Amino acid sequence: MSAQAVPVHSRDHAAAHGHSDYNRWAATMRLGLWLFFVSDAFVFGALLVTRFYLLGLHRPHLEQWLGLIVTSVLLVSSFFMNRAEVQISAGNRKGFLTNTLITMALGITFLVGVVGVEWQQAPFGPGDAAQGAVFYMMTGMHALHVLTGVIFLLIVYLKGRKGLYTAERHWGVEAAAIYWHFVDLVWVFFYPALYLIGTVIE
């Protein structure tokens, strides 16, 4: 049966049914993603507990201005990620692509700031007592997640350029956005734990 032979109301019903199926599928995928976040949160939670167990109310000697800059960069990236998701759900593909690109650029800037600058400037190495182990493990694990997020966004960007996402169907974009915000959420707790809480270790 050709598409033209199907009555209009039947096609509308089929489209609505398909959309409903898609929403149910997306809800299942969303639940799976959140279960992954819960398991991943245990890893980051363990790192946070380790930091306070080993260092107590002392913190590593780090550049405060650099900590604020990288934190701000990640915060701004979350803002643009949110915009990218809203734009695709409004059907604005160009806006989605632009905001995704900006998010990726800011993610790379964060990585350069932490791994390229902070790691080089820190007056201790990974093997220098507890503060070295804590600092490099926490920032390294987080940076690995940021790198994964950038790769995730690159895949979503390339698929978006091909027009594979629509206002109604863009689970891939939503998943990438939630993942990116999760990485931001982790840094919300890592930033004060590493840079702000306690007195500096001399």
Added chain:
Amino acid sequence: MKEKTEEMLSPAPHTVIDKSAELKQGIMVFVGLAVLTLIEYFLGVAQVSAATIVLLWLIALLKGGLVLFFFMHVLRVFRADGGH
């Protein structure tokens, strides 16, 4: 095919209004997070008293809550249809 894609991408008027509100909400949340980050930075640098630690944790929890609810849309997980 091209026409079909563009048709799917063109938003309905009510959608434009909804999304405009979502964009504004994103800006408000971002401003809130930025202000809280600045407050915790100055609290951390000053280290006035032991109570500072409690304040820093409270600010971090507040920021985390904002990210969870407005950026990560945690409540969508509990919706049966999973729609936006």
